[in-house]
Amino acid sequence: MLVLRILGWLAVLGLVAGAGFWVLTMPRGLSAETLAAMPPGDAARGESIFWVGGCASCHAAAGAKENDRLKLGGGRVLATEFGNFAPPNISPDPEHGIGNWTAADFANSMLKGIGPGGEHLYPAFPYASYTRMELGDVADLWAYMQTLPPIPETAAAQTDLRFPFNIRRGVGLWKLAFLDDSPAVTIADASPEVLRGQYLSEGPGHCGECHTPRNFAGAVDTSRWLAGAPNPEGKGRIPNITPGGPVGDWSLADMVYFYQTGFDPDFDAVGGSMVDVQENLAMLPDDDLHAIAAYLAAVPPQASAPAAR
Ligand code: HEC
Ligand code: HEC
Structure with missing residues (x-):
């Protein structure tokens, strides 16, 4: 009977799709050699x-x-x-x-x-x-x-x-x-200090997780790296920290001072979820903070999103 045949094929298709899902979603850990x-x-x-x-x-x-x-x-x-x-x-x-x-x-x-x-x-x-x-x-x-x-x-x-x-x-x-372990942005002629800052910021420092907008699936959009993003806490936006945003006017010393003390060049105190981040950064050696600042000054500039949300 045709109906049974169709049902049979649908069952086979379902199994294939299920098996495909199972294979595609298999956890892939680090290799034994690594x-x-x-x-x-x-x-x-x-x-x-x-x-x-x-x-x-x-x-x-x-x-x-x-x-x-x-x-x-x-x-x-x-x-x-x-x-x-x-x-x-x-x-x-x-x-x-x-x-x-x-x-x-x-x-x-x-x-x-x-x-x-x-x-x-x-x-x-x-x-x-x-x-x-x-x-x-x-x-x-x-x-x-x-x-x-x-x-x-x-x-x-x-x-x-x-x-x-x-x-x-x-x-x-x-x-x-x-999931991709390649660098988020390419910086031409990066100095060793900028590369160190890139590693700290894009890897362990995970700055992009808050400062970069996300796509429909909740993954960061590297084409708008550090351009600023809606604030998941609800109020306002997380700022653009590329040279195209307000920090474009800060000196490297201003930036390091901000990480150490939580004060920006206008002596406004840091707020929101950056408070914890700044307290953590203040524990780092000065040369690491300088490297993070040098990296931010070297990332491709991005325009800030309009103020309305
Ligand atoms: C932005 C928040 C956030 C930060 C920052 C964070 N974690 Fe987590 N972590 C989570 C959440 C949420 C889970 C649970 C994930 C899940 O349920 O699958 C988790 C899970 C884990 C787990 C798995 C634990 C388990 O019992 O399965 C480990 C290990 C871990 N984190 C270590 C760390 C370490 C080390 C750091 C710092 C380098 C860190 N996390 C930073 C949010 C965070
Ligand atoms: C948990 C989310 C989160 C993470 C992670 C994070 N930030 Fe922030 N950041 C914020 C928020 C929110 C603000 C706005 C703070 C405020 O309103 O005072 C901010 C502000 C800043 C500012 C000031 C910008 C301005 O225009 O005043 C700088 C600079 C900055 N962050 C750098 C970094 C760097 C570098 C990292 C990674 C080492 C990082 N942030 C990681 C949430 C985050």
């Missing part, structure tokens, strides 16, 4: 990676100051159009945190967005930037994180997303399309 070449970490070097990486901004309690920023028990909620993301406990507690992970598990999470069970992690964890990090820096960061206090509690908040975003496997398709 992991074998992972150097032992140096905790002292890892401290500055921790601060430029901004881990405390999401994994420490909201409003945490001073030493409380080293308590990575989770508990915040990041509200987005896809639903609420809850950064988990990543303290060295073996039961409630990630204390029983291996260095390889950690490298796969930072560079490939894959958890130890092979599950895809959501890119609200900014591994789309961290994927540009050097393996040695990831090893140093891991060594440093072992020195932080274990927090023996599960994070209070839980991730809660709308369908279809609640299907973790689907993140595999997002990664196929958007």
Whole structure:
């Protein structure tokens, strides 16, 4: 019967589509050779990676100051159009945190967005930037994180997303399309200092995650790199930080002073989600801050979006 035949074909097509989805969304971790070449970490070097990486901004309690920023028990909620993301406990507690992970598990999470069970992690964890990090820096960061206090509690908040975003496997398709460890922009004749700043800003510093507009799928639009973006917290816009925006008038010294103190050249204090970022940047050595400033002065200028939102 024709109907049965059609149904039969539809079932076959469904299986093929399902198998295709399954294959396309398969987690692809770091290769065994890469992991074998992972150097032992140096905790002292890892401290500055921790601060430029901004881990405390999401994994420490909201409003945490001073030493409380080293308590990575989770508990915040990041509200987005896809639903609420809850950064988990990543303290060295073996039961409630990630204390029983291996260095390889950690490298796969930072560079490939894959958890130890092979599950895809959501890119609200900014591994789309961290994927540009050097393996040695990831090893140093891991060594440093072992020195932080274990927090023996599960994070209070839980991730809660709308369908279809609640299907973790689907993140595999997002990664196929958007996970890319090449530089976000090309800078002609970049000095070693600018290249260092590019690495810090596009990799661990993940500046583009807030300062660059996103496409329909929530991936940053590198053609408008650092051009400014709507503020997910609701009010106003996150500023354009290319030479085409207001910071085009700042000197390198103004920029470094802003990172160290939170004051811009008009002596206005930094606000919003940049407060945590600035407190983290203030922990970095001066030459790293100078490199980030030199990079921002060298990125392709972008026009700011009109003020209306
Ligand atoms: C913008 C917020 C944000 C920042 C910054 C951030 N994370 Fe996360 N992180 C998250 C979220 C959200 C998740 C949960 C992702 C998920 O559920 O798939 C997560 C998950 C993780 C996981 C997986 C934990 C698990 O139990 O599966 C690790 C490891 C991790 N982050 C480490 C870090 C480190 C190290 C840094 C700093 C270099 C960092 N994160 C910075 C938001 C963030
Ligand atoms: C979590 C989101 C977030 C991240 C990550 C982030 N910023 Fe910002 N940034 C902001 C917001 C929001 C503002 C506006 C602050 C205000 O209103 O005072 C801002 C402001 C700034 C300014 C001042 C611009 C002006 O016109 O006054 C500079 C410079 C800046 N950011 C540089 C950086 C650099 C460099 C990085 C990466 C190391 C970075 N930001 C990462 C959210 C972020």
